Amino acid sequence: MTKKPPSDDFQNFQYWQTLGQQLPVDGVASTFETESDCRDRLAAVRWPIGVTCLRCDTKNVGYLELRKVYHCRDCRYQFTVLTGTVLHSSKLSPQCWFDAAEEYIRWRAANERYDYGIHALADFLGVPYPTAQRVRKILKQDLAPDGSGLLAKCICTEATSDPFETLSENL
Ligand SMILES: [Zn+2]
Secondary structure, eight states, X not given: OOOOOSSOTTSOHHHHHHHHHTSOTTOHHHHSOSHHXXXXXXXXXXXXXXXXXXXXXXXXXXXXXXXXXXXXXXXXXXXXXXXXXXXXXXXXXXXXXXXXXXXXXXXXXXXXSOOOOHHHHHHHHTOOHHHHHHHHHHHHHHHSTTSOOHHHHHHOOSOOOOHHHHHHHTO
């Protein structure tokens, strides 16, 4: 058994509900239909003004389509869209991560008190329990209020207006 995190895990219900409202209405799978849609989306979120070499910062970067690898023409460094992110060490595909993140956000937005079960996540993804355990940990690292936010930025595409802003606009 892992120890319960001391953090205020369940005090951010509103946060999860907001994320839930920002998920695409038709679902993530119909918004990003293919593995390459997901990779493109990750790249656009990571490098909004163009892919930049993670080692030397140049924009002189090529892409090896077959291996899904970027390579820097200046320093010859090779990297993927996930290198240096919390998702890097995982064998799950970007599409799997998008699906898992959507499922996790929907659950947290609807369940104030309980975290998404590891067994349920293992069933959803069709992966063994220990994998689901790691996936959930990484999802939390990325999606939590103080997390890296990469997946949330990728899949929460619906711009909901800030409820407080709408209020002041209407005054
Ligand atoms: Zn480089």
